[in-house]
Structures are given as structure tokens and as C-alpha cells.
Amino acid sequence: MTKLNKKRRQFIIMSLIIPMLLLIAFVVFPAIDLFRMSLTNWDGYSPEKDFIGIENYITMIQNKDLWMSLKNNAVYFFIHLFMIVGELAFAVLLTGKLKAAKFYKIMVFMPYIINGVAISYAFSYFFSPINGAFDAILSTVHLESLIRNWLSDPKIVNYVLAFVSLWRFSGYHIILFMAALQSIPQDVLEAAEVDGANTWQLFKYIQIPAIMLMVDFVLFDNIRGALQVFDIPFVMTAGGPGYASSTFTLYTIKTAFTFSNFGLASTMAVAIMAMIVLIYVVQNYLIHGLVLKDRRK
Amino acid sequence: MKRRLLASILTCALTASIFMGCGSSNKGTEANSETTAAEQSTQESEESTEKEEAPVQAASNEDLSGTLTFAIWDNNLNDFIEENDMVGKFQEQYPNVEIEVEKIKDDSEYWNAMKMRASANQLPDIMFNKPFTLSRFKDYLIDLSGTTACANNELASGYALDGKVLGIPMTSGYEYVFYWKDMFEEAGVEVPTTWPEFEAAAKTLQDYFGKDNPDFMAIACGLKDEWPDYPYMEFMPALESANGQNWNTMAGQDAPFAEGTDINKAYKKVYELFTSGVLGKDPLGLGNDQVTSLFAAKNAAIIALGDWGLQNIQGGTDDISQLGTFYLPTRNSESDPYNVIVQGDSFMGVTTHSKNQDAAIAFVEWFYSDAWYPDYINYVSSASSMVNFPKEKDPVLAESDTLCPDKVLVMYDGGGDDFTAIQNETTFDYKKLGAQMMTEGFDLDAALEELNTKWAEARTKLGIQ
Numbered sequence: 165m166t167k168l169n170k171k172r173r174q175f176i177i178m179s180l181i182i183p184m185l186l187l188i189a190f191v192v193f194p195a196i197d198l199f200r201m202s203l204t205n206w207d208g209y210s211p212e213k214d215f216i217g218i219e220n221y222i223t224m225i226q227n228k229d230l231w232m233s234l235k236n237n238a239v240y241f242f243i244h245l246f247m248i249v250g251e252l253a254f255a256v257l258l259t260g261k262l263k264a265a266k267f268y269k270i271m272v273f274m275p276y277i278i279n280g281v282a283i284s285y286a287f288s289y290f291f292s293p294i295n296g297a298f299d300a301i302l303s304t305v306h307l308e309s310l311i312r313n314w315l316s317d318p319k320i321v322n323y324v325l326a327f328v329s330l331w332r333f334s335g336y337h338i339i340l341f342m343a344a345l346q347s348i349p350q351d352v353l354e355a356a357e358v359d360g361a362n363t364w365q366l367f368k369y370i371q372i373p374a375i376m377l378m379v380d381f382v383l384f385d386n387i388r389g390a391l392q393v394f395d396i397p398f399v400m401t402a403g404g405p406g407y408a409s410s411t412f413t414l415y416t417i418k419t420a421f422t423f424s425n426f427g428l429a430s431t432m433a434v435a436i437m438a439m440i441v442l443i444y445v446v447q448n449y450l451i452h453g454l455v456l457k458d459r460r461k
Numbered sequence: 462m463k464r465r466l467l468a469s470i471l472t473c474a475l476t477a478s479i480f481m482g483c484g485s486s487n488k489g490t491e492a493n494s495e496t497t498a499a500e501q502s503t504q505e506s507e508e509s510t511e512k513e514e515a516p517v518q519a520a521s522n523e524d525l526s527g528t529l530t531f532a533i534w535d536n537n538l539n540d541f542i543e544e545n546d547m548v549g550k551f552q553e554q555y556p557n558v559e560i561e562v563e564k565i566k567d568d569s570e571y572w573n574a575m576k577m578r579a580s581a582n583q584l585p586d587i588m589f590n591k592p593f594t595l596s597r598f599k600d601y602l603i604d605l606s607g608t609t610a611c612a613n614n615e616l617a618s619g620y621a622l623d624g625k626v627l628g629i630p631m632t633s634g635y636e637y638v639f640y641w642k643d644m645f646e647e648a649g650v651e652v653p654t655t656w657p658e659f660e661a662a663a664k665t666l667q668d669y670f671g672k673d674n675p676d677f678m679a680i681a682c683g684l685k686d687e688w689p690d691y692p693y694m695e696f697m698p699a700l701e702s703a704n705g706q707n708w709n710t711m712a713g714q715d716a717p718f719a720e721g722t723d724i725n726k727a728y729k730k731v732y733e734l735f736t737s738g739v740l741g742k743d744p745l746g747l748g749n750d751q752v753t754s755l756f757a758a759k760n761a762a763i764i765a766l767g768d769w770g771l772q773n774i775q776g777g778t779d780d781i782s783q784l785g786t787f788y789l790p791t792r793n794s795e796s797d798p799y800n801v802i803v804q805g806d807s808f809m810g811v812t813t814h815s816k817n818q819d820a821a822i823a824f825v826e827w828f829y830s831d832a833w834y835p836d837y838i839n840y841v842s843s844a845s846s847m848v849n850f851p852k853e854k855d856p857v858l859a860e861s862d863t864l865c866p867d868k869v870l871v872m873y874d875g876g877g878d879d880f881t882a883i884q885n886e887t888t889f890d891y892k893k894l895g896a897q898m899m900t901e902g903f904d905l906d907a908a909l910e911e912l913n914t915k916w917a918e919a920r921t922k923l924g925i926q
Binding site: 207211291292294295405408422423424425 | 572573575576577579580597598600601676684685686687741742743744745746747748751755760881884885888890893896897899900901903
């Protein structure tokens with residue numbers, strides 16, 4: 165073996181070992197510890213904890229407030245899911261020859277780089293029932309009849325919060341789609357154009373299949389984001405009124421820190437990991453196995 | 462070459478084992494720390510007894526050295542510390558002791574941080590507690606009963622757990638109802654002295670000012686944050702029963718929320734008040750900061766807050782000449798006693814994790830001495846808890862005493878171990894319950910019935926008699 169080969173081999177081994185060890189130390193080991201903790205009744209500060217088997221899992225399943233919180237997560241999930249189509253369309257539009265495309269790119273990405281807590285504070289004042297900007301806008305355009313208790317009506321509060329979440333994260337998805345669209349070789353697109361493909365055909369038969377990996381990532385990010393949404397409801401409503409706008413993560417944190425039940429909170433954290441994987445598998449099956457089945461043939 | 466590769470692999474393995482070691486060695490360390498805590502506690506107790514006999518020697522002790530971490534959440538205390546060079550003044554007496562002040566955003570965040578740090582053996586040397594967190598951290602706090610600060614504090618011994626004083630309350634906390642005198646006068650409302658009068662006054666104010674101003678709130682209560690309902694949801698059961706230990710009493714009952722119990726009566730009163738429209742058009746959509754500002758701007762006539770609330774109101778207006786206070790009248794008639802809540806607040810304690818406990822105790826003694834405490838207590842609006850440094854109340858707060866000369870003080874306890882355990886098991890959150898009262902379709906009787914069921918189950922499960 166030459167010296168260069170030895171060096172190369174050494175480099176490859178190190179490149180594999182170091183990330184693997186870091187992954188074990190910071191991901192695998194905490195995950196195992198989390199699972200172990202989910203089988204205990206640890207209160208978060210006492211030195212001792214007892215092994216209680218699957219009791220926490222039974223308690224979690226029987227908790228109706230937690231199910232309500234999970235239902236609220238579903239609102240974020242579906243609203244973001246429907247918006248992905250719009251985000252994709254917007255990305256195609258911005259990738260094309262649109263005037264002031266750079267300006268629009270900055271505008272759509274800006275909300276994502278602003279601190280989430282700051283955004284939530286700003287929107288809680290925007291939707292405030294007294295001196296709130298949104299109500300003022302509606303009054304100015306003589307739409308007073310549409311004014312609602314935006315942050316305290318259990319029927320609409322989750323949609324208001326999901327709107328804020330959309331405002332913040334849509335730009336991020338658009339930028340991801342744009343990056344993927346720009347990576348499509350121009351000659352493929354030009355060849356299709358020469359063959360007489362119109363814009364819709366380009367989009368359907370060339371652009372979408374070419375960026376499917378990114379679409380998969382965005383869909384996964386949507387599941388993860390929707391199930392782990394925290395800062396927006398935490399700052400804007402604290403999960404209220406009651407548990408009307410609470411989310412799974414918010415309820416987990418309340419269980420851990422307000423009710424000092426770290427064991428049960430760990431169980432919820434394990435459940436959220438399992439749900440993310442499960443929903444992703446189901447979603448993948450639905451999209452690739454059913455919707456895009458024909459395309460594969 | 463091979464040797465170098467082997468060395469690299471071993472280094473990585475060593476690094477990984479360190480990470481693993483950090484995570485898995487807790488149990489042993491925790492067990493050790495518990496024993497050490499007990500030993501240290503006894504040791505400190507003996508030392509502090511000696512201190513009481515010779516406080517002067519301790520004060521001039523230059524042998525003490527080390528760095529103390531002083532974790533706080535109070536903005537007013539933080540401002541005062543910065544403006545008055547607390548560290549410099551302390552070092553005039555203890556030149557070899559460094560103080561690191563650690564400011565945490567608010568008390569909720571403070572407890573979260575402290576819980577995590579307690580489990581990691583990383584508590585600060587000096588920490589604060591509220592009455593309801595003392596029992597939670599009792600294993601991590603040393604006994605301060607032998608200190609001069611404790612001897613001079615009028616409330617500390619009342620909060621002792623198992624005979625140990627785990628914290629010295631910095632202030633005596635009273636609860637007030639702030640109101641605008643000119644608004645009361647304009648609406649023709651007298652200061653209420655009973656609960657029915659309080660309800661009637663709120664309704665009159667709402668009708669009078671609400672007809673021209675749809676945003677008006679007779680009573681400002683930022684229920685979006687949930688906690689601002691604590692004067693009603695947390696303290697009214699104690700006021701109703703005249704029992705500051707009411708949470709502990711409830712921990713010994715199977716159906717404490719049943720019809721006719723004090724908490725049942727108190728919550729029914731609160732429910733009727735909250736749902737009568739006197740909180741304005743959307744109290745669930747507003748937080749405490751917003752309603753306090755609206756109260757300061759006279760968009761609300763009444764707000765119930767602790768004595769600390771005066772500084773917040775002053776921050777929102779230049780003119781407090783018409784600002785007055787009275788105590789929340791929860792009694793049904795004038796023949797009943799006028800119960801008023803008092804509690805120790807901000808209990809300063811020394812933790813078992815402190816490596817410089819002597820220095821930490823010296824700091825506690827210094828903090829409550831002539832060198833620091835009198836200036837601090839005069840800076841804040843809260844009342845003094847030290848008998849050797851009495852403080853005259855602010856004229857706005859003093860009005861409540863003038864209006865209520867026959868008050869009966871109820872010393873509030875935040876609930877002991879049994880109550881906390883049941884509360885955690887049943888997820889009983891009285892502040893959230895207050896906010897839920899304002900939601901559509903809320904049934905108080907059903908909610909209290911459900912709590913009774915959960916309560917009895919929790920007591921059985923936890924084996925609490």
C-alpha cells in the first residue's frame with residue numbers, strides 16, 4: 165500500500181469514526197436514556213426514581229388533554245401540507261424570468277430568519293383584541309363584522325396560529341424548492357422546449373420528478389415541524405384558553421416542568437419520535453405507492 | 462503509522478466514554494451528594510449556631526474565599542444590584558469572596574432551570590424560593606435557623622420544614638386590589654368591603670364606562686397568561702377558609718372540591734364574577750403586561766396584583782394621584798372577618814451544592830444586615846420582612862390598611878409535599894382552571910366533580926392518608 169493510499173484510508177476511517185462516535189454520544193445514547201426514563205416515575209429533581217414499566221404509556225394514552233393537543237398539531241400539519249402546493253408553484257414562478265425576482269426571494273425568506281419568539285410577540289399584538297392592528301385594518305376597510313376573538317376563540321385560535329406558522333416557514337420551503345429547481349440541467353429543459361413541451365408539461369414531467377427528493381424532504385420537515393411546533397403557541401396563547409391551542413410539545417413541557425413528571429414527559433417524547441416515523445412511512449406510501457404509482461411504470 | 466491510527470481510535474473511544482460517563486454516572490453521584498448534603502446540613506447547622514453567638518467575628522472574617530453564584534429572577538432586585546454595586550459593597554467586608562449574579566428571565570423559567578440544575582448537581586450557591594417551591598427543593602437547601610438573619614425575620618420560622626429554616630424571605634408579600642378613585646367617584650361606586658359589594662361595584666363600573674368604551678374592563682385580568690388570576694384562584698380558597706394551610710388540609714381529604722367545601726364556595730364566587738362580563742370583551746386575548754398598561758391608561762378601573770404591581774403601574778403612567786388600594790373582600794357580609802393574605806416572598810437559601818457554604822451563609826447574613834437590606838427594601842414597593850428594619854408602606858398601599866383596620870392576616874402556605882404530589886398526579890392547575898372558566902361551554906360543577914374523582918384516585922395511588 166502506498167503512503168498516499170494509507171493516508172487516504174486513515175482519513176476515511178477517521179471521517180467515519182468521529183461522526184459515528186458523536187452520533188452515539190449525542191443522539192443514540194440520549195435516545196436510549198430517554199426511553200429508559202420513560203419507564204420511570206422521575207420527577208425531574210429527586211435523586212431517586214422507580215421503574216414503573218409501561219404505566220406512563222397507559223397514562224399517556226388515557227390523557228384526553230394530550231389527545232386534544234395532538235388534534236391541534238393536525239391543524240398545523242394539514243394547513244402546511246396544502247400550502248406545499250402553493251409553495252412549489254411560487255418557487256417555479258420565482259425561478260423563471262420574473263421581474264424583481266430577487267426582491268421577492270428576499271421577502272419570502274425574511275420571516276424564516278427572524279427570531280420565532282419575536283415573530284410570535286409581534287403577532288400577539290397584531291391580533292390583540294384591544295388596539296390590535298388586524299382589527300384596525302378590518303375596521304378601516306369596513307369589515308367590522310369579521311372581527312373575532314382571534315386568540316381566545318377555541319374554534320379559530322389554531323387556524324390563527326397555523327397562519328403565523330405559515331407566514332414564518334413558507335419562505336423556507338420555497339427557497340428549498342428553488343434550490344432544487346435550479347439544480348435541474350438547463351439542457352434537459354431546453355430539449356423539452358424544443359420538443360414542444362409547454363410550461364405545464366415542463367413542470368409535470370421534468371421539474372417535479374427531478375426535485376422529488378426535495379419534495380420528500382419538505383414533506384418530512386412538515387411532519388416534524390407540525391408535531392414539534394412550540395414557540396408560536398407558547399408565546400401567543402400559552403396553549404390556552406384551557407388546552408384549546410396546546411400542542412403535543414407544549415403539553416410535554418408542561419408535564420415535565422409544571423407537573424414535575426419527567427417520566428411521563430419522556431414517554432411523550434418517545435411517542436412523538438414514533439409518530440414522526442409512522443406518519444412519514446404512511447405519507448410516503450400514500451404519495452409514492454398510490455399517487456405516483458403510474459409514473460413509475 | 463499503525464500506531465498512530467491506533468492512538469487516534471483510542472482517543473476517540475476515550476472521548477466517547479467520557480460522554481457516556483457523564484450521562485450514566487448520575488445515580489452514584491446523586492446518592493453521594495445526598496449523603497454529603499445531609500452531612501453538610503448538620504455541619505452548617507452547627508456552624509451557624511456558632512455564628513449566632515458571634516456574628517460580628519463572622520462579618521469581619523477575611524479567611525472566607527471563593528466564588529458564589531447568586532441566581533435571581535427579580536428585575537427590581539437586578540436593577541438595584543447593578544445600580545448600587547452590591548458586589549463591591551460585599552467585598553468591602555469579604556475581600557476574598559467573588560459574587561457572580563445570574564439573572565434568569567422570570568420565575569417560571571427560574572424553576573425550570575433550577576430543576577434541571579438540581580438533577581445535575583449544579584445549583585447556584587444562593588437561590589431563591591417561593592412558598593410553594595420550598596418543599597420541592599428541601600433536600601437541596603441547608604438549615605439557616607441559626608443565623609441572625611433568621612432570628613430577625615418575622616416570617617422565616619413560620620415556613621420551616623421539619624424544623625429547618627430553608628430560606629429567609631426577602632419581603633412580606635401582601636395582595637392588593639388597585640383602583641382608580643376618580644373612576645369610582647364618577648360611577649358613584651364606594652370601595653367594597655364584602656364580596657357581594659365587590660361584584661356589584663364591578664358591574665356598575667362596567668355598565669357605566671362600558672357603554673361608551675367597548676374596550677373597557679371593570680376588572681383587568683390578563684387571562685391569556687393564566688397566572689394573573691392567582692389572587693382569585695390561588696388565594697381565595699385560603700381566604701374563604703381563613704386557613705393558610707388549606708392546600709395541605711385538602712391533601713388529607715378525598716373530596717375537597719365537593720359542594721359546601723371552602724374551595725368549592727370560593728371557585729363558585731370567582732366563576733360568577735368572571736362570567737358576569739366585568740373582565741371586558743376578551744380577557745383571554747390579553748396578557749398581564751397589556752392589561753396593566755390598559756389599567757394605567759384608565760381603560761380599566763380595578764386590577765388585583767401583589768405589592769410589586771405598584772411599580773409596574775407607575776411605569777405606565779405619570780399620574781398616580783388617583784390610585785388607591787383595598788384588600789380583596791372575600792367575606793360574604795360585614796359581620797364575617799376580613800381575611801387578608803400575607804406570605805413570605807423570595808426565600809433566600811443556601812444550597813447543598815455550594816462549595817463555599819460558609820461564604821454563602823456570610824452573604825445571606827450580610828444581605829439582611831444594615832449594610833444592604835434597608836436601602837434595598839426602601840427601593841422596592843414590597844413590605845419589609847425584617848423586624849429590625851421596619852418600613853413604612855407606600856401611601857398608595859397604606860390606604861388599604863386605613864380602609865380595613867379590622868383585617869385578619871392569613872399566613873399563606875403554598876402547599877407541602879403531599880399536596881404537590883397530588884397536584885402533579887391530578888394535573889390540578891388552579892390558574893389554568895380560572896382561565897378555562899371563561900371558555901364557552903365550561904361546566905364548573907363537572908370540572909370540580911372530575912377533580913374530586915382524580916383527587917381520591919391520586920391519594921390512593923400515592924398512599925397519602
